[in-house]
Amino acid sequence: MPKAAVKPEFNPQLLAAMIAAAPLDLAKAQRLADEFDAKPKSIIAKALREKIPYVKQERVRKDGKPVASKEATVGKIEAALEVDVGAFDGLEKASKASLEALLAAIPAVEADAE
Secondary structure, X not given: OOOOOOOOOOOHHHHHHHHHOOOEOHXXXXXXXXXXXXXXXXXXXXXXXXXXXXXXOOOEOOOOOEOOOHHHHHHHHHHHHOOOOOOOOOHHHOOHHHHHHHHHHHHHHHHHHO
């Protein structure tokens, strides 16, 4: 059985550069990785271990909108219609597109009622 490869230690210059660049984000981690011949994920992992502030990249959908669960969308619908929480249990089984269309239509309905 071959010996496990020895992981290289982080050099003090890299650690100092990480602290100086704080708060880190993905772009800064990639720049530091290029500069110090390391992998961006290892830079991010070291920053988290050393408690150096790191700003996670916000998750977005393919169309650029933020990721939201269907349960959260149903909650927004309930809030917009001012009904009790849980009044629309089971609605989260509808398609995401249908829920978003319903949520988008609610302000138009309220404007017509006034």
